[in-house]
Amino acid sequence: MSATIVAFHAHPDDEALLTAGTMARLASEGHRVVLVLATDGGAGLAAAELRADGQLGGRRLTEARESAEVLGVARVEWLGYADSGSGPQPEPDVPGQVRFTRAPLEEAAERLAAILRTERADLLISYDANGGYGHRDHVRVHEVGARAAVIAGTPRVLEATVPRDTIARAIRAVARVYRFPAEFDPTSFERAFTARADITHRIDVRKHIVAKRESMRAHASQATGGGAASVGEGGQTGDRTLAAFLRIPRPIYDVVFGREWFRDPALPSGGPIHTEIFEGDA
Numbered sequence: 061m062s063a064t065i066v067a068f069h070a071h072p073d074d075e076a077l078l079t080a081g082t083m084a085r086l087a088s089e090g091h092r093v094v095l096v097l098a099t100d101g102g103a104g105l106a107a108a109e110l111r112a113d114g115q116l117g118g119r120r121l122t123e124a125r126e127s128a129e130v131l132g133v134a135r136v137e138w139l140g141y142a143d144s145g146s147g148p149q150p151e152p153d154v155p156g157q158v159r160f161t162r163a164p165l166e167e168a169a170e171r172l173a174a175i176l177r178t179e180r181a182d183l184l185i186s187y188d189a190n191g192g193y194g195h196r197d198h199v200r201v202h203e204v205g206a207r208a209a210v211i212a213g214t215p216r217v218l219e220a221t222v223p224r225d226t227i228a229r230a231i232r233a234v235a236r237v238y239r240f241p242a243e244f245d246p247t248s249f250e251r252a253f254t255a256r257a258d259i260t261h262r263i264d265v266r267k268h269i270v271a272k273r274e275s276m277r278a279h280a281s282q283a284t285g286g287g288a289a290s291v292g293e294g295g296q297t298g299d300r301t302l303a304a305f306l307r308i309p310r311p312i313y314d315v316v317f318g319r320e321w322f323r324d325p326a327l328p329s330g331g332p333i334h335t336e337i338f339e340g341d342a
Contacts, residue, residue, distance in 0.1 A: 062090045062091050062092065063091050063092070063182040063183060063338070064091065064092040064093075064094065064179050064180060064181050064182050064183075065083075065086055065091055065092070065093050065094070065181065065182065065183045065184075065185065065337075066094045066095075066096055066175065066176055066179060066181045066183070066184050066185065066214075067079050067083055067093065067094070067095050067096070067185040067220075068096045068098070068172060068184060068185060068186050068187075068201060068204075068205050068208075069095065069096070069097055069098070069201065070097075070098050070099060070160070070187070070191075070195065070197040070198045070200070070201045071097065071098075071099055071100075071101035071104060071120070071143060071197065072097060072100070072101045072120040072121055072123055072124035072127070072279060073101070073120070073123070073124070073127075073276075073279040073282050073302060074198075075095055075097075075124070075127060075128075075131075075275070076127055076272070076275040076276040076278070076279055076302075077276070077302075077305075078192070078220045078221075078222075078320065079185055079220050079320060080127070080131055080265075080268075080271065080272040080275040080276070081263070081265025081266075081268045081269065081271070081272040081317070081318075081319075081320050082185075082263050082265055082320045082322075082337060083095070083131045083132075083133060084130075084131040084132055084265070084268040084271040084272065084275075085263070085265055085267070085268050086337065087131060087132030087133065087134075088132060088268065092134050092179070093131070093132065093133045093134060094133065094134060094135045094136075094137070094175070094179055094181070095124070095128050095133045095135070095136045095137070096136075096137045096138075096139065096172060096175055097121070097124060097136070097137070097138045097139065098139050098141055098160050098168070098197060098200070098201055098204070099117075099138075099139075099141045099142060099143040099144070099160045099197055100117030100118070100120060100121050100138060100141075100142060100143060101116070101117060101120035101121075101143050102116050102117025102118075102120065102142060102143045102154075103142070103143035103144065103145035103146075103151050104116070104120065104143060104281075104282065116281065117142070117143065119281050120279070120281055120282075121138055123278050123279045123280065123281060123282075124136060124278075124279075126278040127274075127275040127276075127278040127279060130271055130274045130275050130278060131271055131275055132271075135179075137175055139160075139168065139171045139172060140157070140171070141157065141158060141159065141160035141163055141168070142154050142157040142158065142159050142160065143159070143160070143197065144159040144160050144161040144162070144196050144197050144200075145159075146195055146196075150162060150196065160197050160200055161196045161197060161200050165203060165204065165207060166207070168200070168204045168208075169204050169207035169208040169211055170208075170211065172204055172205065172208035172212075173208040173209075173211040173212040174212075176208060176209070176212035176214045177212045177213075181212070181214050182214075182215065182216065183214070183215075183216045183217070183218060183337070183338075184205055184208070184209050184214050184216070184217045184218075185217075185218050185219075185220055185322070186201055186202055186205030186206065186209075186217055186218070186219055186220070187199075187201045187202045187205065187219055187220055187221070188202060188219040188220075188221040188253065188254050188323055189202050189219075190202075190251075190252060190253060190254070192221065192222070192252060192253050193248070193249065193252040193253070194252060202219070205217065216324075216326075216341055217324075217325065217326075218261065218322040218323070218324055218337070219254075219322060219323040219324075219325060220320070220321070220322055221253050221254040221259070221321055221322065221323055222253045222254070222321050223253070223254060223255070223256040223259055223321060224249065224250060224251075224252065224253050224254070224255060224256070225256060226316075226321070227249045227252065227253060228249065228250075229316065230305075230316050231249065233308055233312050233316050234301070234304045234305065234308065236308075236312075237304065237307045237308060237309075254321070254323055257329050257330050258323055258329045259321050259322070259323055259333065260322065260323050260324040260327045260331065260333065260334060260340060261321065261322040261323070261324065261333065261334045261335070261337065261339070261340070262319050262320075262321055262333050262334070262335060263319060263320045263321075263322070263335065263336075263337055264318065264319055264335065265317075265318060265319065265320055266314055266318040266319075269313070269314050269317065269318055272317060273306065273313065273317075276302055276305060276306055277306060279302060282302045282303075283302055283303040283306075305317075322337070324340055327340055
């Protein structure tokens with residue numbers, strides 16, 4: 061029997077990094093997969109020429125639709141919020157748009173719940189309570205997703221995440237082909253995402269690794285970016301993390317990205333690890 065799955069992400073490219081393989085696998089199995097983006101990603105880092113016309117958010121939404129097409133996604137929706145940015149404080153609001161973290165929880169949850177109701181979603185994929193690495197929009201996705209599922213009566217929520225030790229392994233793999241900037245602190249990931257004991261689902265997506273890689277590649281604006289985190293020697297704009305991941309040779313890439321991870325908040329920690337997305341459903 062086919063199901064409808066709504067994957068809720070903070071910014072364009074987050075789906076490529078966290079759930080693209082699972083989305084492609086579910087679509088290939090005949091399920092309806094819907095991608096919902098909270099923000100347009102317009103405050104993200106990008107090369108100066110991509111930001112000059114003020115249309116970065118529109119570009120990133122277009123890239124998300126291209127990514128979704130690769131994955132077999134049936135529908136893409138944007139909740140209409142602006143990217144809150146990753147600086148010390150959220151970016152100022154822009155005309156006609158509220159930054160996602162400034163939106164009232166109930167308002168944002170109702171927008172997502174309306175999609176969940178229309179789709180009669182069987183499963184909502186959201187984020188863990190840490191918001192992965194702690195970006196304010198990612199934390200808000202967790203909060204909005206949890207509330208929207210209650211409002212819409214969506215029977216099940218899975219939180220897309222990564223075991224912390226897997227992140228450490230990925231960073232080591234990237235370091236073989238990419239020199240991180242001096243300000244990058246790999247130890248910050250020791251507190252990010254989810255402890256392995258709390259993981260409930262490990263999904264093998266190696267058969268869909270090409271789609272996952274092409275999903276990443278669709279987000280071309282995120283391959284390079286301005287700002288301190290991406291400026292190389294001589295002040296030149298350097299590659300961003302997404303580009304670094306795409307440089308990983310296929311055998312290593314397949315090992316690092318060939319599985320995707322989820323936590324079912326309704327299941328106890330320390331239980332069996334499920335290998336099918338619908339396993340463990342009470």
